[in-house]
Structures are given as C-alpha cells and as structure tokens.
Amino acid sequence: MKTRRNICAEISDSLSECIRSIYPHIEEFNSPPVSQISDSTFGDYMSNIAFLLSKILKQKPIDIANKIAKEFKGNADAEPANPGFINFKIKRERLCENLEETRVSSWSSSNIGAGTKVNIEFVSANPTGDLHIGHGRGAVIGDTLARLFANAGFSVTREYYVNDIGKQIDALGESLLSAIHKKNGIESPYSATYKVEELVDEYLNLNKEPSSERNREDICRAADFAKERLLSKIMKLLKRLDISFDSVVRESSFIGAIPDLINELKKKDLIYEADEPEIEKEKKRRADSKSAIHRDSMEGGTFLRTGKFGDETDRIILRRSGAATYFTTDIIYHRDKLFRGYERLVNVWGADHAGHVIRLKAAMKALSLPAEKLEVVLCQMVRLIRGGTEVKMSKRAGTVVLLEELIDEVGGDPVRFFFLSRSASAQFDFDLDLAVKKSSDNPVFYCQYAHARTCQLLANGRENGIEPSNKNLHLLKDETELEIMRKLIAIPDSVQTAAIKLEPHRLVEISTSLSESLHRYQTAGKENSDLRVVTSDKKELSSARLYLVESVGYALRKLFGLMGINAPEKM
C-alpha cells in the first residue's frame, strides 16, 4: 500500500494543473494556497487563488472561481462561492483510502526535512539542584519538537548543554563543603548557596575529609562530585517523562578554544578593552538606580562589539582577571554546533533568557556566522493552581515547586499533555485538580479513554466473531462516520504544520478533536441502535465500522507517540 501526500498538497497540485490548463501564460502560483475550512457547511477545504489571480487577470474573482471550479479534476469536488472562494469537498473514495493509509507507520510522517541535520538544545539546567516545573515545560516542549522533527524527516540530535564551570559551580562545591562541616560540627569557611545535604554521606565515603581551612583543591573536588551527581539525578528524573538526550555537551570543553576566539576577534577589530562599554545609551542606563545593583562587581575588561550587530550594547567577554564569561563559551558553543554540520539550531529557553537571544545572534553575526539558523523557542512561566489558587511553595525546596513533586502528584502523562496544551509563548496555569481527575473534564483522560474505547470496541467485535475489514467501506455514510473520516485525513497536514511552525501544542488540539468524534460516534450508537458499531446481524457493516474505529486507534497511537504519552487499552 503506497502512502499519499498530505491532502492540502494533493488539492493544491490538482488546482495548479487546472490553472495551467486554463491560463497557460500564468507562471506564478505553482502551489496555490489550500487550507481547511472552519465552517464545514461550505466544504472541507478552500482556496483563495481566484482573488490572487484577479489582480493579474484583471477579472472578477468570482468569474475566475467559476471557471476553475468547472474545470477542476482531483480527489475533491470543487464549488465556487461568493465573492470568489473555491471550496472543495473530499471525495469519499479518497476518505476511504486514507483509512487504509492510517495503518501504515509512515502515515502522517513526511520527508520535508529530507535528512537535514537539526540540533535541539533543551533543559540545559545548571547541575546545581533539582529541576523545577518551569524546566519541566521546556523539557516536554523540546522533546516533543524533537519527535515532530524526526517524524518530518529531519535528522535530529537532542542536546543538553551543561554549565559545569563558573561561579555557580564553585558555589556548589562550597555548599557541599559547608554541609560537611556543618554535619561534623565544625565552623565552615564556606558559604551554603545550594541545598546539597543529601550528597554528604556519599561524598565522604569516596573522598577524604575536607580541610577546615579554605582551599581551592577541596572546592574543585567537591564541585566535580556534586555536579555529576546532580546531573545524573536530573537525567533520571527526565527519564520518567520518557525524555533522554543524544548528546551532552559541557561548557568546560570550550575553555581551550577561548584564546583562539579572542585572537580572531582581535584581528577583525571586534573587541576592545575598557572599564565599561563604549555605547552612550548604555552608560546612561547604568546610571539608572535599577541596574546599579551589581555595579560594584563590574570591573571592566574586554568587550565584544555586539552593539554594532543589533544588540543594545557591547558585551564583556573577558574580565579583568582574564576569566571568560558564560557568554564567551556560549558563542564558541553555538559556533561548534554549526561546525558539527547542523543546518538548524533550535534552542528551547525559559522566558527569563529572552534577553540573550539578541546578543547571541549579534555575536554570531559579528563572527559572520549564519544567525538565522538559530531559532529560539521561549517558554513562558508556569503557575500551579490548586483549589483555584496559585501554589507557590514546594514542600521540599521552599521557593519553587519541583518537577519531581509534580510528576509524583499527577503522573507523567498528564504532565506531558498539560505542558503541551498551550503554545510555548503563552503563560500557562497548570490545574492540579483537573490533571488528576478521572473523567471527561480532564483532557488527558478524555483522549486516552477514546483510545481505550477503540480497543474495547474491537474486542467486542472479536467476541461476536466480527473482524475489521476494508471490503465494504462504502457502507459508512452516517454523518458521525464521515466526520471522523474527514478529521483523519486532515491529521498529516496538522502534524506537519506543528513541526514546521515549532508548535507542538497543535498535537493536543488534534487529539482532543479526534477523541471527541470517537466519543460522539459511540454515544450515537447507544442512542440509536442503527449506529451501533458491533451488530452481529449486520456483519459487513460492522466490519466496516470496526475498520473505521481501528483507524482512529492507529491515529491516536501515532499522535500519542509524538506527544510521548501512553495509549492504554483499558483505563
């Protein structure tokens, strides 16, 4: 069985042929726009091509629409409509063919990626503590994007960038040493920034007691130990959401490349030494009290002229001490991704990193790197709602709610589904009460139950000696059945769009809509025995209906697979 192209593309191709035969001199519009219609009384799909052609042909849109609709040949019936739309209704043979196609694994996959290498960097949380719910959202969105890309024929790498050096990591080492001293009742020369008490015993089992005197060696040893433990803890937690990485890149691996970068920038006259950036506006802003908090720690150093490439100011890349900033290694890191051959760099970042997009792109431009290959998906904040009010504090961590606690409370599937249910750019309220409900109020259960119902119906058929069959699909003619068929044929387009536009939340919409039709179908059969899926005295009809139901099952499993949630056969 061959797989077909997406239905929009199919109609568009037929339309294009039609236009070429009527207007041979028109060369534009090789792929005329075709989109789904929201109001199905007009048809299933529509094109506004007549409006576009009217400008060139200097004719009324409706006249052009009439002519095209009359000549149109394809898998749909064309109908002109005022003031110039062309509406299409998919032919039922095509709808039936699609039912057969749903069971091929490549259904709703595509090859628009054509093997293009894409790198998706997500989570990348510092290994200084536990993940919170905000990380969870980024994790789910990033992983689902990766699944969508793979499904669209891209060659995908899931990458985690570990900031394993710098002040925060030093503070992590100090925190561990401080905790050890505290446990031993010794006054510690170290300050505790992070909560790492849980690591104390294991550290002491593997390492000698740290000195009570402050020293660099102890800090490094403690930091090395702590960051690796915390990183593997993070990975283990993400596994619970079925998330793993193909590549873990450490910031420390780029330290060696810093001198070369500085030399290169010097040759190109892109850096200068100063106490503060040369940009006037920036100086004024610094005088502003709001941004003066950290002025004491600004010692000046070597600045990169990002201000010339779209950034609002120049950014420091080497401190007076000679130490690089995280920005320096970030530049090397992104250049490295390009060196590794990725055509698209997708970063999933929290909204609090929004300000870094411009400066990173500016730095890439400064180095003549293709900044347009970097695409950043910004995830807005997550609030947890219980009993109608916001949950602000974690039971264990205090200030933020931990991802682990959320998974413990509601389970992995609802976490993934809910995090996917809104576009990344919208703030999101996670309703804990709703996520845990076992009823149709809860969209996850609604969809999973729809899948379970398809399995139960098939089992029911088997008990009555009826197997699904595509022999008599022409018997499917009730509106509830046609609605399901129309929704099924639209899915490959929607899945493709979700990948192209980096919008995984569309998967939730598609799944919910298909589930709704299935539930409605089954209920219709309860209210009207003519519509029962399994009726032992009408075997041919039942077989066709079971085939339809089975197709819905295949489609839901495909969608659930992309979302990373389970498809239970029973609930």
Next chain:
RNA sequence: GCGCUCGUAGCUCAGCGGAUAGAGCGUUGGCCUCCGAAGCCAAAGGCCGCAGGUUCGAAUCUUGCCGAGCGCACCA
C-alpha cells in the same frame, strides 16, 4: 527608561489575511433495560485592550497609545 512576550467568553487559552470568532474549565438544563455515563446533547456567556493605516476582505499585517508578565551584573 529600554528590550522581549502577551492583551480574544466569568477563568485558562486556540485561531494569526478569508465566509456566522473556537476549545477546555466553571455555570444552568437534559440523556443510561442496550458496544464502559470514565460518555453525549443543549443553553447562557464576546465592541477579539483602545485609536488610526494597509487590503476586495483585519482578531490576524502596520503605526501610536493603554495594560500585564519576564528580563535589563562582568550569575548561568
């Protein structure tokens, strides 16, 4: 002050150039002798923040206001 994101139903959000603006929650009222009611149906509820501009056509593009969140250290 500047930048980013966003103002759509009571709440949380889809829709982002097309025809009567959608979903979930919440509210109100119906539907089980019969494939799981863990379901379905119906009702109420909108100057799509405000004001101009572009277009055959604007919630959608554009400009200016107003409002919210996030950010604006050489922390990552």
